[in-house]
Amino acid sequence: MTSRTVPTGWPGIPRKYVPVLVTAGLFVAMFVAGGIRYQGFATGQIVLNVFIDNAFLLVVAVGMTFVILAGGIDLSVGSVVALSTMITASLLNDGWNAYAVILLVLVIGGVLGLGMGAIIHYFEIQPFIVTLAGMFLARGLCYTIGTDSIPITNPTFTTFAQSAVPLGPDLWITPSVLIGAVVVLVAAYVLHYTRLGRTVYATGGSEQSALLMGLPVARTKIAVYTISGFCSALGGVLLSFYMLSGYGLHAVGMELDAIAAVVIGGTLLTGGTGYLFGTVLGVLVLGLIQTIISFEGTLSSWWTRIFIGVLLFVFIVLQRLIGTRRTGWPRLRSRRVPVPAAGADD
Amino acid sequence: MSRLLRHRLFWPFVILAGLLLLNLVFTDHFFTIEIKEGHLYGSLIDIARFGAPLILVSIGMTLVIATGGIDLSVGSVVAIAGALACLRISLLDDQSSTGGVLAAMALALGLSLVLGAWNGLLVAGAGIQPIIATLILMVAGRGLAQLITDGQIITINSAPYKVVGGGYWLTLPFGIIVVALVLAISAFLTRRLALGLLIESVGGNAEASRLAGIGAKGVLIMVYAFCGLCAGIAGLMISSNVSSADGNNAGLWIELDAILAVVIGGTSLSGGRFSLGGTVLGALIIQTLTTTIYSIGVPPETTLLFKALVVTIVCLLQSPAFREKVFHRRRRPVTAPPVAEKKVKVSL
Numbered sequence: 001m002t003s004r005t006v007p008t009g010w011p012g013i014p015r016k017y018v019p020v021l022v023t024a025g026l027f028v029a030m031f032v033a034g035g036i037r038y039q040g041f042a043t044g045q046i047v048l049n050v051f052i053d054n055a056f057l058l059v060v061a062v063g064m065t066f067v068i069l070a071g072g073i074d075l076s077v078g079s080v081v082a083l084s085t086m087i088t089a090s091l092l093n094d095g096w097n098a099y100a101v102i103l104l105v106l107v108i109g110g111v112l113g114l115g116m117g118a119i120i121h122y123f124e125i126q127p128f129i130v131t132l133a134g135m136f137l138a139r140g141l142c143y144t145i146g147t148d149s150i151p152i153t154n155p156t157f158t159t160f161a162q163s164a165v166p167l168g169p170d171l172w173i174t175p176s177v178l179i180g181a182v183v184v185l186v187a188a189y190v191l192h193y194t195r196l197g198r199t200v201y202a203t204g205g206s207e208q209s210a211l212l213m214g215l216p217v218a219r220t221k222i223a224v225y226t227i228s229g230f231c232s233a234l235g236g237v238l239l240s241f242y243m244l245s246g247y248g249l250h251a252v253g254m255e256l257d258a259i260a261a262v263v264i265g266g267t268l269l270t271g272g273t274g275y276l277f278g279t280v281l282g283v284l285v286l287g288l289i290q291t292i293i294s295f296e297g298t299l300s301s302w303w304t305r306i307f308i309g310v311l312l313f314v315f316i317v318l319q320r321l322i323g324t325r326r327t328g329w330p331r332l333r334s335r336r337v338p339v340p341a342a343g344a345d346d
Numbered sequence: 347m348s349r350l351l352r353h354r355l356f357w358p359f360v361i362l363a364g365l366l367l368l369n370l371v372f373t374d375h376f377f378t379i380e381i382k383e384g385h386l387y388g389s390l391i392d393i394a395r396f397g398a399p400l401i402l403v404s405i406g407m408t409l410v411i412a413t414g415g416i417d418l419s420v421g422s423v424v425a426i427a428g429a430l431a432c433l434r435i436s437l438l439d440d441q442s443s444t445g446g447v448l449a450a451m452a453l454a455l456g457l458s459l460v461l462g463a464w465n466g467l468l469v470a471g472a473g474i475q476p477i478i479a480t481l482i483l484m485v486a487g488r489g490l491a492q493l494i495t496d497g498q499i500i501t502i503n504s505a506p507y508k509v510v511g512g513g514y515w516l517t518l519p520f521g522i523i524v525v526a527l528v529l530a531i532s533a534f535l536t537r538r539l540a541l542g543l544l545i546e547s548v549g550g551n552a553e554a555s556r557l558a559g560i561g562a563k564g565v566l567i568m569v570y571a572f573c574g575l576c577a578g579i580a581g582l583m584i585s586s587n588v589s590s591a592d593g594n595n596a597g598l599w600i601e602l603d604a605i606l607a608v609v610i611g612g613t614s615l616s617g618g619r620f621s622l623g624g625t626v627l628g629a630l631i632i633q634t635l636t637t638t639i640y641s642i643g644v645p646p647e648t649t650l651l652f653k654a655l656v657v658t659i660v661c662l663l664q665s666p667a668f669r670e671k672v673f674h675r676r677r678r679p680v681t682a683p684p685v686a687e688k689k690v691k692v693s694l
Contacts, residue, residue, distance in 0.1 A: 073477075075602075119658075119662075122667065122671065123662060123665045123667045123668040123671070124665055124666070124667040124668075125661050125662070125665050125668075126609075126615045126616075128416075128477075128605070128615065129605075129606070129609055129615070129657070129661055130658075130661075132602055132605070132606065132657070133654045133657045133658045133661070134654070135602075136650045136651070136653045136654035136657065137650070137651065137654035137655075139650050140647075140648055140649070140650030140651030140652075140653070140654055141651065143647035143648065143650065144647060144648055144651060147647055256481075256484070256485060259481065260481075260485060263478065263481075269475055269477060269478050270475060300492075300497055301497075302488070302489040302492035302493055302497060302593075303489065303493075304489070305485055305486060305488050305489030305492075306486050306489035306490060306493070308485050308486070309482050309483070309485040309486020309487070309489065310486065312478075312481065312482045312485060312486075313482045313486075316474055316478050316479070316482065317472065317474075320472055320473060320474055
């Protein structure tokens with residue numbers, strides 16, 4: 001099938017950019033609507049606050065984007081975030097050096113991801129189940145360390161938490177946002193300009209074809225889960241900056257937020273299609289929903305969940321419509337791996 | 347012996363037996379079942395009684411997974427059903443009137459059926475991947491449940507409603523009877539009638555089933571609606587057991603436990619095959635594990651660690667790739683996974 005550039009009415013815009021553009025349009029529309037409705041909403045600091053309050057989610061969602069692009073899913077991210085805050089807090093209380101703790105936590109996250117990736121690939125168990133077990137494991141380890149919230153008083157961490165980076169008149173961000181931005185830029189570079197990134201897209205598009213092309217599928221599949229584990233651990237470190245505590249009940253359900261951000265950002269859950277920039281927009285949209293609900297004041301917090309559900313529905317149907325035009329009619333099963341020709345074994 | 351070893355429920359059964367034996371060592375009178383005041387009491391009865399909601403949800407989940415789908419929204423449906431039933435009952439003038447309670451329960455079950463059918467419509471009608479289609483309700487459903495309860499925990503005092511989750515009938519806990527009934531009905535429908543064949547055929551290849559003249563969409567919608575209904579009944583049981591509805595925490599993570607139960611029971615997540623007996627076994631393993639952890643005095647904080655361990659062991663034992671690599675046993679051609687999963691080596 002040739003890649004047609006005649007989309008649903010906007011001439012000249014390739015079809016593949018439509019979901020990301022719609023998300024961007026939605027973000028702008030929400031921002032404008034909020035600015036008209038509430039006083040003091042339409043400022044640059046509101047957008048920056050969304051980044052400040054969601055820097056950890058952004059980093060976690062970046063890792064999730066890698067996994068989903070490669071056709072997998074990682075349910076363990078929220079628990080790994082919680083585990084990271086817990087390890088950080090308890091080691092800092094024992095008097096460890098802050099940077100050594102951060103390094104150790106990042107390594108632990110990466111190793112957890114590596115282990116899950118290896119089990120998924122070598123023992124051919126569904127990612128859903130393996131990362132579910134990983135989720136239980138990480139959450140269980142949290143409670144083994146302690147069932148109470150542990151406050152962080154380490155000077156390095158409090159400095160990170162309380163310092164502000166000025167960006168101009170009345171505009172500021174936290175160091176966490178800078179770290180998040182660096183992660184996004186590095187991840188975008190890896191996805192779009194390196195061999196690993198191309199293999200991630202190829203694996204997600206069709207694992208069988210990627211194998212037949214001689215691409216290192218095993219390495220890639222394990223790598224994406226390692227990246228996701230690493231990003232979750234980094235998200236956990238950022239969350240400890242934000243919360244200044246470690247707690248086993250931190251980040252409950254964050255895997256859902258991360259998946260929702262990736263889907264709203266226009267990445268197909270079947271893998272192979274999507275952009276990291278879309279994920280950033282997805283996180284921004286989720287954050288802006290919370291901001292609007294807090295500005296409204298009368299709406300209760302559970303409306304956040306309902307709005308996110310509605311948004312998910314709209315975006316999934318939108319993707320479906322775009323996909324349907326391409327394939328003719330909706331297929332019941334979205335992915336069937338073709339049977340390789342006989343004799344392809346060597 | 348080798349036939350027994352090859353039976354697909356062999357390993358789950360060994361795990362369950364092992365857990366029960368562990369209890370025998372650590373707990374006195376674990377297998378004793380006695381009759382007090384005309385009711386059956388005992389640890390085994392407790393496992394079945396507290397496991398009843400999970401078994402119900404897992405039965406519905408089995409059929410959904412057999413069609414190659416998955417339903418993440420059951421936990422939310424559990425919360426919604428419990429919340430709606432408790433709200434209606436709390437609005438009654440006389441909370442103990444059987445008619446009012448039945449009407450409230452019927453309304454809650456009707457809503458669960460509709461929610462399930464909504465999932466089915468998204469999957470079959472709009473052709474959305476099941477995991478995403480049900481993710482919508484999973485995320486929004488918790489919000490809906492809290493909307494119904496207005497963010498509060500609704501507490502009720504209704505004797506007829508209490509029966510559903512905590513009552514006894516014919517010396518047996520009522521929950522066990524409900525589970526047996528649902529299990530019998532679904533086993534009859536799927537194993538004595540052609541329905542099971544249709545479900546497996548849709549799970550094997552939906553497009554081919556459609557071309558073969560099977561109303562694949564109808565089957566899919568029905569299966570998701572049934573799963574919603576099962577979750578609704580489980581929701582009534584859970585809320586009735588504690589006489590209150592908590593939109594935030596009722597049925598939290600039950601979807602994951604149910605999927606685990608199904609997978610432990612030997613039903614493949616790729617669809618096309620299912621085993622109701624295996625699912626019940628899987629759900630019982632999970633419940634026994636929880637009970638065992640409490641009874642042998644392991645701190646409850648580590649429950650999740652044990653769960654992770656057991657899940658990993660059961661899944662690894664069932665994975666053909668793992669058995670081949672670790673036990674150096676060749677895969678048998680009959681039950682080998684479809685060619686699509688086979689590794690292809692490419693020489694350049």
